[in-house]
Structure formats: C-alpha cells, structure tokens
Amino acid sequence: MSVEATGTLTIHGITKTVTMPLDAQLTGDTIVVVRSLDIVFADYGVEVPSAPIVVSAEDNGQLELQLFFSR
Numbered sequence: 001m002s003v004e005a006t007g008t009l010t011i012h013g014i015t016k017t018v019t020m021p022l023d024a025q026l027t028g029d030t031i032v033v034v035r036s037l038d039i040v041f042a043d044y045g046v047e048v049p050s051a052p053i054v055v056s057a058e059d060n061g062q063l064e065l066q067l068f069f070s071r
Contacts, residue, residue, distance in 0.1 A: 001025075009037075009063070011044035020065070033067040 006019045024033045040060045041048065048057045 031069040
C-alpha cells in the first residue's frame with residue numbers, strides 16, 4: 001500500500017514542509033513502512049564541507065525512513 005504523508009522537517013534550525021510517499025507492507029504481525037527523501041543541503045543552510053582532507057562531497061543526500069508497527 002502506498003500513501004503520501006506531509007509534515008515538517010527541521011535540519012540545522014530550518015523547518016520546511018515536506019511530502020513523502022510512503023510504502024507500507026505487512027510482514028507477519030508487523031507493518032513495515034519505508035521510504036527515502038532527497039534533500040538539498042543548501043535548502044537547510046548546510047554548506048558542503050570544503051577542507052583539504054575532504055576528497056569530495058555532494059550538495060544533496062537522502063533521508064531514509066523505516067517505521068515498524070506492531071501490537
């Protein structure tokens with residue numbers, strides 16, 4: 001089953017409204033919800049590190065979500 005969830009995400013003191021499609025699956029007696037969300041760090045005031053010891057860094061990443069519901 002797939003649904004969309006809307007909420008707020010706060011990173012580095014900046015809060016934005018995000019909508020994330022969620023996929024749910026029943027595994028035994030547990031409902032498992034998983035999804036990932038692409039994030040651009042500049043949208044949250046996070047600068048890409050730039051130091052001689054850092055070989056490379058991207059200006060984006062993924063937030064991964066796993067929720068387990070059971071009785």
